Structure formats: C-alpha cells, structure tokens
Amino acid sequence: MGFKNTEVGRIPNHWDVLKIENIGCVVGGGTPRKSVNDYWNGTIPWITPKDLSNYNRRYISHGDRNITQEGLDNSATKLLPKGTVLFSSRAPIGYLAIAEKEVCTNQGFKSIICDKSKIDNTFLYYLMKLKKTSLENIANGSTFKEVSGRTVKDFKIPVPPINEQKSISEVLSSLDDKIETNNVSVK
Numbered sequence: 001m002g003f004k005n006t007e008v009g010r011i012p013n014h015w016d017v018l019k020i021e022n023i024g025c026v027v028g029g030g031t032p033r034k035s036v037n038d039y040w041n042g043t044i045p046w047i048t049p050k051d052l053s054n055y056n057r058r059y060i061s062h063g064d065r066n067i068t069q070e071g072l073d074n075s076a077t078k079l080l081p082k083g084t085v086l087f088s089s090r091a092p093i094g095y096l097a098i099a100e101k102e103v104c105t106n107q108g109f110k111s112i113i114c115d116k117s118k119i120d121n122t123f124l125y126y127l128m129k130l131k132k133t134s135l136e137n138i139a140n141g142s143t144f145k146e147v148s149g150r151t152v153k154d155f156k157i158p159v160p161p162i163n164e165q166k167s168i169s170e171v172l173s174s175l176d177d178k179i180e181t182n183n184v185s186v187k
Contacts, residue, residue: 011158021153023119024112027084028149029105030076032067039075042068045103046077049088052095057180058125058173060086061100077104083121085112087128090146093139094132098125110152123165126172127157 002013011017020026032039044067051063072079079102080086086103088095089110098121105111112128114121128135135155139145160168 006158008156008158012160014161016159017156018118018159019153020112020155020157023124023157023159024085024114026149026153027078027080027111027113028076029078029107029109029111031106032071032075032077036071036074039068039071040065042066042071044069044072044079045101046071046106047086047097047103047109048106049091049095049108052086052088052097055095055097056183058098058122058176059100060097060103062103067104072104076107079104080111081113083114085114085121085124085128087111087152089148089152090139090141091144093136093145093147094128096125096128096132098122110147110149112152118162119159120162120165120169122169122173124157126169131155131157 003010004013006017008017034040045062046065046067047060047063051060067077080099082099082101084099086097086099086105087110088108090108112124114124135147136145138151139147
C-alpha cells in the first residue's frame with residue numbers, strides 16, 4: 001500500500017481529504033426563551049455541553065432538560081436525526097456524542113448530519129475525537145474560545161472509502177462496547 005503526504009498528514013493513496021461540509025451538513029443549535037414556560041418540560045430531548053461534561057458513552061438520547069414542540073418552533077434549535085454527530089463548539093470545545101434518537105442542542109454545538117454515502121457517523125465520531133486538539137487550536141474568541149460553523153465546515157479530514165470507515169468503526173466500537181460494559185460492572 002502506498003502513501004501520500006497531504007495537508008492533513010500522511011494517508012494511504014486511496015483515501016481522500018475532504019472538508020466536513022463535503023461529507024455532511026453542519027447544524028447549529030439554539031435555546032428557547034427560558035422565561036416562556038410553555039417552551040420547557042416537553043418530550044423533545046435538548047442537549048447542552050454540560051450534559052456531555054462527564055458523559056463517557058458514544059450515544060446519547062436525552063439531557064437534563066426537554067423542550068416542547070412550541071419551544072422548538074420558536075427558537076434557533078433544530079430537530080437532529082438519529083445518528084447525528086454532536087460536537088460541542090464552545091464552553092468547552094470537543095465534547096462528542098452520537099444522537100441515539102432525534103434530539104435538539106443548544107447553541108454550544110455544531111452538529112454534523114452525515115451523508116451516509118460518504119461518511120460513517122461512527123467513524124466521524126472517532127475521527128472528531130482524534131481531531132479535538134486541532135479544532136481547539138483554531139478556535140477564536142476573547143471571552144471564551146469557540147469554533148464557528150464556517151470553521152467546522154471548512155475543517156479538512158482524511159476520508160477512506162466507506163467500507164474501510166465501517167471496518168475501522170467496528171473495531172473501535174467493539175473496544176468501546178467492552179469498556180462501557182466494564183464501567184457499568186464497576187459501578
């Protein structure tokens with residue numbers, strides 16, 4: 001197998017380097033007005049970076065709070081499909097999870113809805129974990145660091161063929177399955 005030097009490092013010749021916007025749709029979140037009670041305590045999971053602060057699993061189905069359909073309709077948050085890679089883009093940068101079902105996020109996320117023909121969401125999850133420091137290093141802001149939607153869209157990643165992505169994901173997922181099982185057993 002031959003290798004080539006690219007702007008993301010040395011990769012196999014048959015891999016590509018693509019911007020995240022070329023493998024999926026980057027979606028920001030939002031917060032319904034907290035002063036409107038009708039927007040809160042509904043059935044739609046609403047995830048914040050705080051929900052991921054001590055979270056050590058790959059998949060997430062709910063956070064500490066839920067919103068209502070009215071809250072969804074009257075804010076910038078979007079209903080993200082199952083399988084979306086949730087990436088915290090500020091306060092702090094780099095918390096990651098995969099949506100286990102439809103969820104919403106606050107504005108502290110730049111989530112990626114994967115184009116399944118180009119990227120395996122589990123592969124992207126692991127790759128984003130690996131690239132966390134690189135993303136932190138290009139964050140901007142004076143009060144607190146943030147990675148903008150444009151920065152996430154323009155971020156270049158190595159992309160193997162989809163069958164290789166799935167093989168890599170299966171190996172890493174089987175290891176994480178064992179770790180998660182052991183963590184549950186210890187508690």
